[in-house]
Amino acid sequence: MRDRRVAVLGAGIMGSAVAIGLARRGLDVTLIDQESAPMAATSRWNEGKIHLGYLYGADPTLATAQHILPGSLRFAELARELIGGDLAGHTTTTDDVYLIHRDSVASPEQLRERFAAVSELIREHPDASRYLVDVSNARATELGSDELRALSGADIVAGFRVPERSVDTRWFAARLAGAAASEPGVELRMSTRVTAAEPVEAVDGRWRVRGSDGYEEPFDLVVNALWGGRLPIDVTAGLAPEPPWTHRHRLCVFVRTRRELDLPSAIVATGPFGDVKNYNGRDFYLSWYPVGLQAESSDLELVAPRTPRGAEADAFVARVRSALEHVMPWTGRVFDDAESTIVHGGFVYARGRGSLDDPGSGLHRRDRYGVARRGAYFSIDTGKYSTAPWLARALADEIAG
Numbered sequence: 036m037r038d039r040r041v042a043v044l045g046a047g048i049m050g051s052a053v054a055i056g057l058a059r060r061g062l063d064v065t066l067i068d069q070e071s072a073p074m075a076a077t078s079r080w081n082e083g084k085i086h087l088g089y090l091y092g093a094d095p096t097l098a099t100a101q102h103i104l105p106g107s108l109r110f111a112e113l114a115r116e117l118i119g120g121d122l123a124g125h126t127t128t129t130d131d132v133y134l135i136h137r138d139s140v141a142s143p144e145q146l147r148e149r150f151a152a153v154s155e156l157i158r159e160h161p162d163a164s165r166y167l168v169d170v171s172n173a174r175a176t177e178l179g180s181d182e183l184r185a186l187s188g189a190d191i192v193a194g195f196r197v198p199e200r201s202v203d204t205r206w207f208a209a210r211l212a213g214a215a216a217s218e219p220g221v222e223l224r225m226s227t228r229v230t231a232a233e234p235v236e237a238v239d240g241r242w243r244v245r246g247s248d249g250y251e252e253p254f255d256l257v258v259n260a261l262w263g264g265r266l267p268i269d270v271t272a273g274l275a276p277e278p279p280w281t282h283r284h285r286l287c288v289f290v291r292t293r294r295e296l297d298l299p300s301a302i303v304a305t306g307p308f309g310d311v312k313n314y315n316g317r318d319f320y321l322s323w324y325p326v327g328l329q330a331e332s333s334d335l336e337l338v339a340p341r342t343p344r345g346a347e348a349d350a351f352v353a354r355v356r357s358a359l360e361h362v363m364p365w366t367g368r369v370f371d372d373a374e375s376t377i378v379h380g381g382f383v384y385a386r387g388r389g390s391l392d393d394p395g396s397g398l399h400r401r402d403r404y405g406v407a408r409r410g411a412y413f414s415i416d417t418g419k420y421s422t423a424p425w426l427a428r429a430l431a432d433e434i435a436g
């Protein structure tokens with residue numbers, strides 16, 4: 036006989052990890068999502084960088100790196116526990132190259148200093164050896180002029196190599212969805228759009244979840260992990276969101292090549308630029324921020340724009356290619372060798388406003404995410420994919436404990 040009944044709203048990386056964690060702690064979980072299967076939204080269609088903090092080099096306080104590090108360093112082992120298997124073969128295998136754009140919001144000198152400080156934070160962390168590779172000797176190594184010339188085209192003024200890795204999110208999504216579906220104690224309720232969560236009587240008592248097609252069910256506890264759809268449900272639960280926040284919807288390109296390509300994983304930093312991830316020689320993620328940014332809003336929710344198909348998708352891919360080739364000419368090889376090309380994307384929710392080309396924008400920080408609570412209702416801002424399994428475990432421990 037299982038313990039309390041919990042509704043977990045949203046079956047992305049956060050909701051799926053919380054649901055599995057709670058079920059393994061003896062709770063009876065219903066995992067609810069509007070999609071027809073778990074892990075079909077943002078958590079499937081992103082880049083999967085397991086952040087060590089280098090990307091937030093525009094945040095001079097190091098607060099983002101400090102907030103992100105503990106969870107990122109434990110990502111590999113917690114992910115392994117969740118899916119019951121290893122990530123080997125499904126993560127990038129070489130250090131990430133950071134190419135610094137001439138319009139970067141932080142200068143190469145500032146980044147040299149901040150990267151050194153981030154590396155020091157990593158080296159001093161007791162879990163440094165538990166990352167996807169051992170980073171207890173983490174360093175940001177500056178590229179020499181020959182290497183820089185070989186890797187960069189126009190507008191790149193410096194480069195660094197840092198020991199960050201990324202996970203192939205589509206592979207991981209399939210594994211985590213399978214784990215959630217087969218976990219005893221997790222019942223999937225898919226194709227259900229959640230519309231409200233309200234206390235049946237007192238906030239410490241039972242809560243009722245309402246959804247599309249007249250769905251209505253009481254639970255002992257509710258966890259809202261709806262990411263892009265989280266705030267409107269918080270409002271129905273009596274948890275008023277605190278401004279500022281911004282929702283963005285971003286599109287990217289996922290390419291599988293015909294043969295293995297020996298190319299690096301690289302990011303143009305720091306600001307509204309783009310990147311390339313090479314997960315295994317054949318599966319690539321490519322993005323150019325100004326092309327991929329489809330919509331943004333500070334409303335409670337942003338409606339996802341239609342994903343382009345056919346000629347529209349081809350035109351999108353051509354624009355991403357042209358922008359990437361301008362700064363990294365070698366990226367053209369990925370497009371030339373494409374066996375399949377998918378345009379897809381997801382939501383980014385951040386506790387800040389402004390534009391990435393403004394050094395003062397709050398979007399350059401990610402140090403204010405986590406769990407809010409009202410009685411038996413919990414709302415979780417995932418913040419980053421990197422730290423989701425770690426935050427999910429902390430929440431499952433708190434609830435089960």
Ligand SMILES: Cc1cc2nc3c(=O)[nH]c(=O)nc-3n(C[C@H](O)[C@H](O)[C@H](O)COP(=O)(O)OP(=O)(O)OC[C@H]3O[C@@H](n4cnc5c(N)ncnc54)[C@H](O)[C@@H]3O)c2cc1C
Binds near residue numbers: 050229261263381
């Ligand atoms: C292009 C891009 C690149 C990114 N790159 C990185 C990166 O490299 N590293 C990193 O750490 N983070 C990255 N992120 C952020 C990361 O993807 C997210 O933080 C993370 O995936 C969010 O996980 P989640 O489970 O909270 O959300 P989701 O995966 O979106 O899950 C939420 C679920 O809730 C469902 N839902 C929403 N509203 C409702 C409703 N009303 N009723 C029912 N169901 C609903 C959705 O269908 C979805 O399945 C990136 C994001 C994007 C868009």
